[in-house]
Amino acid sequence: MNIIENPKPSEWGNILQRPTQTVNDIENTVTQIFDDVKRHGDEAITKYTSIFDGVTLESNLVTDKEIETASAAVNDTLKAAIQTAYNNIERFHAAQKTQKVEVETTNGVQCWQEKRPIEKIGLYIPGGTAPLFSTVLMLAIPAKIAGCKEIVLCTPPSKTGAIANEILFAAQLCGVSKIIKVGGIQAIAGLTFGTETIPQVYKIFGPGNQFVTVAKQLATKYGVAIDMPAGPSELLVFADDSANANYVASDLLSQAEHGADSQVILVTTSKAIIDQVLKALERQISLLPRQDIAKKAIANSKMIYVENEAVALDLINEYAPEHFIICSKNEAVFVDGIVNAGSVFIGNYTPESAGDYASGTNHTLPTNGFSKAYSGVNLDSFSKSITFQKISEQGLLDLGPVIESMAEAEGLQAHKNAVTLRLNDLKK
Incomplete structure (x- = not known):
């Protein structure tokens, strides 16, 4: 793995590039x-x-x-x-x-949403x-x-x-x-x-x-x-001195063995952890049946040392990892501060493998930085929301003039007429 110390924010874009074809x-x-x-x-x-x-x-x-x-x-x-x-x-x-979301937005105007x-x-x-x-x-x-x-x-x-x-x-x-x-x-x-x-x-x-x-x-x-967009798998681990280096190495390798184009990253505030994880990687990778694949992925991967957690969090949000593991005595800083990640795993006893298989969360997640805008698969992914509305006579009498005024201001006369015709009939 490539070891990088205290990169400047201006360098993050190049450092955090994925090893993918365009x-x-x-x-x-x-x-x-x-x-x-x-x-x-x-x-x-x-x-x-x-x-x-x-x-x-x-x-x-x-x-x-x-x-x-x-x-x-x-x-x-x-x-x-x-x-x-x-x-x-x-x-x-x-x-x-x-459940169905239902609200009367104004007197006589009933709006609701159903899946x-x-x-x-x-x-x-x-x-x-x-x-x-x-x-x-x-x-x-x-x-x-x-x-x-x-x-x-x-x-x-x-x-x-x-x-x-x-x-x-x-x-x-x-x-x-x-x-x-x-x-x-x-x-x-x-x-x-x-x-x-x-x-x-x-x-x-x-x-x-x-x-x-x-x-x-x-x-x-x-x-x-x-x-x-869900391409080659990726994982970022933040680890400080409270982390178990053997566990961290095993998590990095669990994603590296997915494919040669996978990427794993360790971000840390501890130089000692870097040394420990490197040794653990060397021991563990030699025992893997898919070590050839894992080695290629590790070659595309990085260990990044930063001086404090605030910088680490900014860098992680910039990378927007598919999987994010937090091994820190100050885990709340990262739990509360992460805004770009597909799925988050907290603590030394929460391996990413749990989410891959059996904890219950979904493992189909956005990669390549798309977690800045996309969620992982969830129940709503398989449905769409339809909105409904029903307006009473009094509701249209009250709301109609508002619609007429707005439609006229936009120069859409037919929109206005659709209301005016009804209002005229109601006023007779």
């Missing part, structure tokens, strides 16, 4: 695949699955038999763990339900080197609670044409409507336009690599909503 580097590829899928549907999907996943499928639809076989293959211990995670995630997201589920949603579940069955829980559970009618799940197949048993088990547990063996850009394109086997959806959820992130952004140009 959109321009990959947008042409994404656009070409989108155009091909739009014109040729499943034929194009099959072609790109062969090119990128190394398998030619007779059908990209997962059958009930495949789900049954996969579920039977998951061991009972893991099934119980997944069920516990399911219960916690369901409990936390069900608690986010809100309605998004009817058709697409879930993208990364496969590759680490099939993320936990993401199935994070996305399908709130979708089910919200009442979404159609939940379509896309995930890349292996070279044998299979989907990870755990993904299929979690999908059936959560009541997913349809599971499709397709990944990458072509999956997002299929959900955007619809094909012979992939339903068109209204909103797409799920993390992915940089190509998937750009594909999701392109989908918005065709009228499909997305959860957020």
Whole structure:
């Protein structure tokens, strides 16, 4: 990891850059695949699955038999763990339900807001080197609670044409409507336009690599909503002398092993912690099965020493991390002061892994600084708010002149007339 001491605020922008390709580097590829899928549907999907996943499928639809076989293959211990995670995630997201908001803004003018589920949603579940069955829980559970009618799940197949048993088990547990063996850009394109086997959806959820992130952004140009820009995983830890260096190192590595383009950052007011964490990283990384991936991510990562907590907090808010761990004797300073973060983990005994799997919070979070403007996935992500209003005769008599005056001032005579006609009838 690169060690940086007391960087000036003017240097933060360069220091905190993510190790990602620019959109321009990959947008042409994404656009070409989108155009091909739009014109040729499943034929194009099959072609790109062969090119990128190394398998030619007779059908990209997962059958009930495949789900049954996969579920039977998951061991009972893991099934119980997944069920516990399911219960916690369901409990936390069900608690986010809100009642109808209703108010009489003025005499005779009743206004209210109600939530309605998004009817058709697409879930993208990364496969590759680490099939993320936990993401199935994070996305399908709130979708089910919200009442979404159609939940379509896309995930890349292996070279044998299979989907990870755990993904299929979690999908059936959560009541997913349809599971499709397709990944990458072509999956997002299929959900955007619809094909012979992939339903068109209204909103797409799920993390992915940089190509998937750009594909999701392109989908918005065709009228499909997305959860957020969510690319390679990232973690920032603040640690002072009260932190356990072994724990800090384990948290940094837990995100580094996601992918070579992941980034982890340690911000600290303690030079001793830097030395301790470096030694712990060296010990722990050598024991990881995915150490080659973790080492590449660590090479893109940084340890930043600053002199006080105020500077640390400003730097962290500027970075706007996806995951933020606080290991500080003055944790309240950071809890109260953080304004840009996807999800926050507090104390030496709150590993980021808890949020990834089973504590109940959602792990689908904004990356690449987007937590400055985006929230992580939550129950409201799967619904939209509709406003209603009903005005009584007396309400229009009272409010009508206000509307007429404002409409006339904006030069919108038809707007004024819509009120004036009613007022004239009421006054007769």
